[in-house]
Structures are given as C-alpha cells and as structure tokens.
Amino acid sequence: MKLAPLVYPSPSETIGCDVRYKRYGKKSKHEKSRLIEDLIDAGAKNSATVKDARVGISWTAVHGKYCGLAKTYGVPVKHGNYTRNMGHLNRLTTLELAEYAHSWNLVEASLGCAAISSMIAPPANSTDINAQTMIMEKGAGANVVIVGAFPSRIG
Template sequence: MSKHTIIDDLLATLPNKPVPVRSVHVGAHWTAVCSTRCGLATTIIGDNCHDHKTVVRDAGSLHLKSAQELAEYAKSNYPLEASIGIAAINSLLDMDERNAVEMNASQVLMEKGAGKNVALVGHFPFIPKLRDSVKNLWVLELNPTEDDYPAQAASELIPKADIVALTASSLINHTMDNLLELCDPDALVMILGPSTPLSPVLFDRGANIVAGSRVLDENDVLHAIAQGSTFQQVTGVKLLTFTHP
C-alpha cells in the first residue's frame, strides 16, 4: 500500500463543491492558477528542454477544469504538472491571516538561527546574509553550486540541524515527506517559499513555522509571471509567516 502523503492530506482539505478555474499561467519561473484566489508555485520543468515525451495533460484547456481537478496534478511525477497542481491547491486554501505576521522567512531564520546549526533545502537569495548569522549553514540542492551540498547529503546533515528550513518546491518533486522524517524531533522546522501551502496540514506533519505568500494584485502578478519575472521582480504579493499555535 502506498504511503499517505502531505499532498494527499492537502487534497483532502479542499472544498467538495467544484470551483471553476479562471485562468492558468505557466511562466519561466512561476506558475499561477486563479480560482477562489491566485495560487502560486515554482515552475519546475525537468532537465530537458522540449521533452515531448512528457506533456501536460489537456494543456490548452486547463482553464475548463475545476480547481480540484487541477489540484490532483500535484500527485504527478512530471514536475510541470505537479507545479500546476500545487498552484491549484494554493488557489483554494484560506488560512486566517490574523494569525500571521507579515515577515520575510529570511528574517525569521536569521533570528532563530543565530549561533545554531541550520540545514536549508533549496538555494535562496538570502543565503550569504544567513551564513553570517548562524553557526553552520548546510545548503542542500539537487543542482549544487560551489558551497552547496548535494541532495544525497540530507540523511547525514538534516538530523544534526537545530533548525531545518525546507523549500516548498520539495512538495513539487515529492521529497518533502522524506525530508520531514529526517528532522530531529527537537528541531525547529520551517517550510518556506511562495509555493508554500498556507494550511495547518503542514503543522500536522511536523512544521513549526509556515512562511508563504498571498497575492494581493492578481493583474500585477500575472503580468510579471508572463514576462519571466523571478519572485524578487514580482509586485502585488505579500509574505506571510504562520507559527504553530
């Protein structure tokens, strides 16, 4: 029997009544699905350009599906479909913003990580600043650069970390469940990035802090995504950080 995953738990929390999809946008860096709200996810395509063996099912008519049907794409082993699925999940979630603080995840990591061992899964722009404020910073990446560790080092480094920060992109490549299992029970665990589902499901699965995004100006965001913007270039989004109650 296959293991019940975080994605399964997220899908189980979505509304039963089908919600129409207003639009789907797949940009170079970000994917957006607009239904109840505009949900974002990192665009992950794969290793090969124009890989015609793996195509998005029903591309061209995705906007005719319900948001729940698109959300099921999150279970796909094809990363681009999974990106669309996570964006669809995020378009349907509604977490009470009164329980959040408007703060960048990097600030939280620098405050909590001072003098401690931090394992960070995913390469973020704030890494040089974070490295200066923590005891040890172990950055794990599927495609490591000079100071990064390969993803295979996770089983060695994550259990030793006082603080573990996981990119929400690990939901898209289906590694998050395993990464959470590697965390020391006493570690502070954060899930971060604009792809992060703002859902208590992540607390139930061991996260202490959930740091994601909420789209305020849909038009601004969609224009930026369509023109290949990185997240730093996107306007019309606010960052929200929730702590386990």
C-alpha cells in the same frame, strides 16, 4: 515519532491510471503520496473553477478562489510538453487540477502544487511581511527545514 514511508509509483505505473480511484474509495493501482493527499483534502473546501493558470519559466500560478504559486519544474513548451488539458485548464476545478501534483510530468506537478496553494485561504489579518524575518522569529532556537526552490534575493 515514527513516520510511515511515502510510496511513489514509477512513471510506467501512472500512465493511463485514473487519479480519482483513491478519492472515491476504489482500489488504486498504486499508493499516492499521503502528504499530497492530506494537502488536497485540507484545501478541498476552497475549491473553485480555475479562472486562470499560467506556467512560466520560474513560477506557475493558478487563480481559483485564491491565487496560488509554485515553482515551475520542467520546461513549459508548447511542442513536446504533453501536459493534460493545456489550453483548457479553466474547464477544471482547482480540486481536479490539484491531482496533477501526483504526476511524473513536472509541468503538471507544478500546476498541481499551484492549485493546492490556490485552495489555501490567506489569514484574515494578513499583511505584507518578509518571510525570512518571520521564519527567523518563529523558528528561533529550533531546527527549521524549508523545502522548495527559492530565488536569491535581488537588490
């Protein structure tokens, strides 16, 4: 199976561009990551108004229809952060906030990833599980890749 390469714009190409162009079929100045677009499209049916968004030192959370978490990249500080709509994110929908995942501002990208996560419905019969145990069971005998930053186990 051959995968098409993902195209990432340079930061100078993204400044001032309207992220809505591709979604509504207009020609964009650059191609966006198809992976991010597919994730946004898959969760769009669960979009809701952002009830709360929190950016911490390690984790970013967005509460919409569900709660979504993402690793915080960058340093969330009030002065010099320049995150769009900071302090007013509850005026957006999780679908609008998910577009931040395309941003070269790492705090915005963290918010976008958490917004995408907040649009993914938990399984109906979900229970507390140990993710490492599940991965070991379901991935037995297979090559498994995990992408992301995960804290080491405490205790």
